[in-house]
Amino acid sequence: MSAYRIALNFEDGVTRFITCNAGEKVLDAAFRNKINLPMDCSDGVCGTCKCRAESGRYDMGDGFIDDALTEDEAAEGLILTCQMVPESDCILSVPTSSGACKTGQKSFEAIVVGITEHADAAVVLELDTSGESAPNFLPGQYVNIDVPGAGLCRSYSFSSAPGESRLGFLIKKIPGGVMTSWLGRAKPGDRLTLSGPLGSFYLRETRQPLLFLAGGTGLAPFLSMLELLARQGSSAQIHLLYGVTRDLDLVLVDALEAYAARLPNFTFATVVADANSAHPRKGWVTQHMPETLLQQAAVDVYLCGPPPMVDAVRGWFAETGVTPASFHYEKFTPNAVLKAIA
Structure with missing residues (x-):
C-alpha cells in the first residue's frame, strides 16, 4: 500500500x-x-x-x-x-x-561532527542526528538551535538537503555573538538541541525558470534547494545571484561550482559591494539582475538576505515594473530569522 x-x-x-x-x-x-x-x-x-x-x-x-x-x-x-x-x-x-x-514544534538532538571556519566571515557547522530519525523539513526552512549554557537559541537555515542524518548550517560570524562565541570553543561530540522545522520560505514545485537571490549567509537555504534539485535531476533554468559586502564574505563558491557541474541549466554570479574590491562584478545585486531571464513570461523568484537587501530588491521590482510569477522572500538578522513571504 x-x-x-x-x-x-x-x-x-x-x-x-x-x-x-x-x-x-x-x-x-x-x-x-x-x-x-x-x-x-x-x-x-x-x-x-x-x-x-x-x-x-x-x-x-x-x-x-x-x-x-x-x-x-x-x-x-x-x-x-x-x-x-x-x-x-x-x-x-x-x-x-x-x-x-493542538500541535507545535518538535525538538531533537544532534552531535557536532564538524566546524569549518571561513576567515572572519562565517562558520560551517555540521551536525549528526546520531541514530535518531533524520529530521523532515522543506528545502529553505530553518531550525532554532539552543546555545549551550546561554539560555538562548539562534535560528539558522539548513544548507543540507532533507532526509539526511548529517545536517549543515552556514553561520555568520558576529564578534561577541552568543553562537559565535560558543562555536569558538565547541568540539566534535558536543550535543545540541534543535527545534523545528520552521518557516514559510521553501522551494515550491518547479514549473518555470528560477531566480535565486542570496545575500551573505542567506546562501544557506539555496544550497539545500540546489541539492534537492540536483538529486531530482532537474532540467529547470536556474540562475543564482550571490551578493556580499567584502571579498572575504564569498564563501562556498566551490559548492556552487559543483552544482553548476551537476545541474545542466544552473548558472550563478557573485557580486561584491566593496568599491575597493577587484571583483569583476561590484555593487548591489539589483545592478546585476539577469534581464533576459526576467523578461521571460514567467519566473519564480526566491530571495534570502538581510533586511536592506530584501527591501532593495522589492523596491527594484516595483520601480522596474517586473512582476515575477511568484516571489518568496525571507529576511534575517544576525540573531534571528524573520520570515516574510509575498
Missing part, C-alpha cells in the same frame, strides 16, 4: 509532517497523527477545513458542495482536507496556528 508524506505549514511558521495512506483523507490522517486540523462538518459542506495546496497531486472527489469550495477557489489551489485524498507527497498551508491545532 502506498503512503504519502504531507507537510502541514501553519500560520505561525511551524511545519509538521504526517503520513497519509493510499485512499485516506488528509483530515483523517492528521487526526490519526494527533493534529486537530480545523473542521466542523467533515462532510464537505461547511468549508471550515479549507487549506491551500502548495504542491502535489490529489483527488477531491465530488463529495462537497460549491458553497464549501467554489470552482474558482479549487482552480487557485484551495482544498478541503476532509475530502482531499493525496496521490503524491503534498505541501499544505494551514490558515491557523499550530497551537490551535
Whole structure:
C-alpha cells in the first residue's frame, strides 16, 4: 500500500509532517497523527477545513458542495482536507496556528561532527542526528538551535538537503555573538538541541525558470534547494545571484561550482559591494539582475538576505515594473530569522 508524506505549514511558521495512506483523507490522517486540523462538518459542506495546496497531486472527489469550495477557489489551489485524498507527497498551508491545532514544534538532538571556519566571515557547522530519525523539513526552512549554557537559541537555515542524518548550517560570524562565541570553543561530540522545522520560505514545485537571490549567509537555504534539485535531476533554468559586502564574505563558491557541474541549466554570479574590491562584478545585486531571464513570461523568484537587501530588491521590482510569477522572500538578522513571504 502506498503512503504519502504531507507537510502541514501553519500560520505561525511551524511545519509538521504526517503520513497519509493510499485512499485516506488528509483530515483523517492528521487526526490519526494527533493534529486537530480545523473542521466542523467533515462532510464537505461547511468549508471550515479549507487549506491551500502548495504542491502535489490529489483527488477531491465530488463529495462537497460549491458553497464549501467554489470552482474558482479549487482552480487557485484551495482544498478541503476532509475530502482531499493525496496521490503524491503534498505541501499544505494551514490558515491557523499550530497551537490551535493542538500541535507545535518538535525538538531533537544532534552531535557536532564538524566546524569549518571561513576567515572572519562565517562558520560551517555540521551536525549528526546520531541514530535518531533524520529530521523532515522543506528545502529553505530553518531550525532554532539552543546555545549551550546561554539560555538562548539562534535560528539558522539548513544548507543540507532533507532526509539526511548529517545536517549543515552556514553561520555568520558576529564578534561577541552568543553562537559565535560558543562555536569558538565547541568540539566534535558536543550535543545540541534543535527545534523545528520552521518557516514559510521553501522551494515550491518547479514549473518555470528560477531566480535565486542570496545575500551573505542567506546562501544557506539555496544550497539545500540546489541539492534537492540536483538529486531530482532537474532540467529547470536556474540562475543564482550571490551578493556580499567584502571579498572575504564569498564563501562556498566551490559548492556552487559543483552544482553548476551537476545541474545542466544552473548558472550563478557573485557580486561584491566593496568599491575597493577587484571583483569583476561590484555593487548591489539589483545592478546585476539577469534581464533576459526576467523578461521571460514567467519566473519564480526566491530571495534570502538581510533586511536592506530584501527591501532593495522589492523596491527594484516595483520601480522596474517586473512582476515575477511568484516571489518568496525571507529576511534575517544576525540573531534571528524573520520570515516574510509575498
